Amino acid sequence: MNQERTRYKRGALPAIARGIRGALPIGLGYFPIGMAYGLLAQQTGLSVWAVAGFSLFVFAGASQIMVLPLIAAGASIWSIVGATFIVNLRHLLMSASLSPSLSSWSRTQRVLLAATLTDESFGAQSARAAEGSLDPDEALALNATAYIAWTLSSVIGFTLGLLIRDARAWGLDFALPAMFIGLLTPLCHARPALTAALCGAGVSTALFRAGFGSGAVIVGALIGATAGLFVTELVPEGGKSHDA
Known part of the structure; x- marks a missing residue:
C-alpha cells in the first residue's frame, strides 16, 4: 500500500508542478486585485480577520468587492448574503461547462474544484479542457495556488490600507474587471x-x-x-x- 502511494505521489508531482506554473500568471494578477480588495475593505472598516475570512471562505473577488459598499451603507446581513449569492450564481454555469471533462474524477476532487473555482481559474481550466480531459492533480494545484495568492494578497492590501487614504483615486477598484477581460480575450x-x-x-x-x-x-x-x-x-x- 505504501509503495502504491509513493508511486502515485511521484506520478502526481509533474502534474502538480504544471498546475503551479499555470497558476503563476493568475497569482501575479491576483496580487494587485487582492491588495485592492484588502485596501478597500480596510477603508470600509473591516478588521484584518474579516478580510482574511472573506478571502478564505468566500474566495470570489467580484462579490467580495461588490459587498463593500453594502457594508459601508449598513445593509442587513440578508441583503449582503443575497447579493453575494446572486453574483456567485455564475459559478454554477462555469462548473456545468467543465463537468464533461471531469467524468473520471472522484466526488472529493469535484467538490474541491468547485469550491476553489474562480473566473480566472475557470478561464485557464477551460483552455486546458478544450485540449482534452483535465488532470485532477494539475487542476487542483492550479486552483490551490491561486487560492493562496488571493488570500495572501488581500491581507497585504489590508496592511497597505493603513497607509493609503483613497484607493479609488488610484483606479484599484477596476483591477478585477481589467484582469478578467485580459483572460477572456484569447478565448474569443x-x-x-x-x-x-x-x-x-x-x-x-x-x-x-x-x-x-x-x-x-x-x-x-x-x-x-x-x-x-x-x-x-x-x-x-x-x-x-x-x-x-
Whole structure:
C-alpha cells in the first residue's frame, strides 16, 4: 500500500508542478486585485480577520468587492448574503461547462474544484479542457495556488490600507474587471465564443444600466451562452471568426 502511494505521489508531482506554473500568471494578477480588495475593505472598516475570512471562505473577488459598499451603507446581513449569492450564481454555469471533462474524477476532487473555482481559474481550466480531459492533480494545484495568492494578497492590501487614504483615486477598484477581460480575450478566437462574450457583455451592461443590479450578470451570462450555442449549431466545427 505504501509503495502504491509513493508511486502515485511521484506520478502526481509533474502534474502538480504544471498546475503551479499555470497558476503563476493568475497569482501575479491576483496580487494587485487582492491588495485592492484588502485596501478597500480596510477603508470600509473591516478588521484584518474579516478580510482574511472573506478571502478564505468566500474566495470570489467580484462579490467580495461588490459587498463593500453594502457594508459601508449598513445593509442587513440578508441583503449582503443575497447579493453575494446572486453574483456567485455564475459559478454554477462555469462548473456545468467543465463537468464533461471531469467524468473520471472522484466526488472529493469535484467538490474541491468547485469550491476553489474562480473566473480566472475557470478561464485557464477551460483552455486546458478544450485540449482534452483535465488532470485532477494539475487542476487542483492550479486552483490551490491561486487560492493562496488571493488570500495572501488581500491581507497585504489590508496592511497597505493603513497607509493609503483613497484607493479609488488610484483606479484599484477596476483591477478585477481589467484582469478578467485580459483572460477572456484569447478565448474569443472562434465565432461561438466571441458571440457569447459580446452578447453577454452587451445584455449585462444594458440591464445593469436599466437598474437590474447584480442580477444583470446572471441574465447576461444565460443569454450569452444561449447565443454562443446557437452560433455553434450554425458554424462548422473549428470555425474561426475570420473564416468566410
